[in-house]
Amino acid sequence: MIHSVTDALQLAGQIRPISQSAPLLDMTVVNSTQESWRELLPYRQVAFERWERATRLQHNISAMQLVDAGFEEVQRILERMRPLLLIKPSAEQFERLLSLQKQLQQLQPSYLQYPLWDPMFNIIYPRRRALRRRFRLKAVSLLEPKHREESLQLLLPGADGPQSLSLQLPANTDPSRLAQLINEQLAPLGISLNVENQQAVFECDDQLWQQLQGNLSLSGQGMRLPAGEMHNIRLEELLDWRDPREWRFDSPEMLRQTRAKLERTARRIEHWRQDWQVQKQQVTSNLSQQLGEISLPPVDACFGSQLEALLAQANIGRGHAEDLLK
Structure with missing residues (x-):
């Protein structure tokens, strides 16, 4: 049994050609089929372009949700640090501050192996700038x-x-x-x-x-x-004041400066989270519209079912789609 085009080509070199007095197919039908295929190509391209836009929006939503969850954790750590900066800390409180500072430094979320923010909590995705x-x-x-x-x-x-x-x-x-x-x-x-x-x-x-x-x-x-x-x-x-590694707790003056930096950082993060809640509604609505244009399942459906619906609409397989998107 011939399983692929390659098998057919290999057999063609081994079997003697058969004399043929008439074409196997009506050339009118062949030409008509080729013309219909050419007419379908623009529609398939449009389907892929819409799918690409929808996919990009989905990735952005997923990444920003990770940022939001990460910023929520940052806010919890800042809340635990705040009372320790009001007075000169004891030895135990000083160690606690250093531990919380280290936790802030270690919060480095990523999406698809790309970092989401830099050490100063500036969002760098989806621009994917290097740190x-x-x-x-x-x-x-x-x-x-x-x-x-x-x-x-x-x-x-x-x-x-x-x-x-x-x-x-x-x-x-x-x-x-x-x-x-x-x-x-x-x-x-x-x-x-x-x-x-x-x-x-x-x-x-x-x-x-x-x-x-x-x-x-x-x-x-x-x-x-x-x-x-x-x-x-x-x-x-050289560290910026927004980088927690720059924060110091060794003297009353340093505690006062660190407390001011902490408050400014907390306000920046809270402002971003409020803006994101507004933007998320707009982005989700835009994504639903994009998915509706290509007759895909709604946003709450899994991405695999959306991709399968699109491939069925375009009448191609997953491997073919991956080759086209490379």
Whole structure:
């Protein structure tokens, strides 16, 4: 029995051709069938476009529901921290604050392997932006003007092993111009540089940041760095006030500042959750409309039954649909 087109082609090379005096099919019927198939193609394309829009909306709803549940947990942790910040904590309360702070840091929900928010509780899905890290080099001042030109040798980790880059810093150049030159030379590596309070602040994505820690080396010519051997450079990550890792509890003043940051964070999250409740109604209504256009089951039906209904409407199988969507 022939099970596939491949089997038919293999047999065609083994069996001698049969002489044929008349066509097996009426060519009028064949042409009519081909024409009908061409007329159906636009409708199938429209069905897939509607299905794609409905699927995207479903993914957004699912992701935002995870964000909402995660923010609810954040609010519970902030509520437990609030009374501990009103007075100087005892040793036991201090340990409790550190534990709650660690729980905030560990809340990192994801959807389809994409993170939903960054360390400052900014939602980054569905844009799927990579997490960004800001840092500076400790004990090295690259923007300090010097009376002689200097060439710095930078050693960075790479996918295929360490890679070397030569930074050319001209003499008698102001910090803003030096920052521009360094930024242009580091841009191909995925590192950017900005000037903040006359200091060089670098930025890269989270993956590169993990590789750079403990693996960044520099050598100079005696101006900004000693000449000769490579020196391992320590990196200091710069944390925003919205990042719980930046919150401190060591003194009454730090407790007061942390309490203010906590309240501002709680208001941001509550505001987002209120907006989401309004948006969810609109998005769900839009999704129901999209599903209605392609004659799929309502929103509360499982996604598998919706997909099966669409495939039946388009008269194709799941494997064929996956190939078309690649």
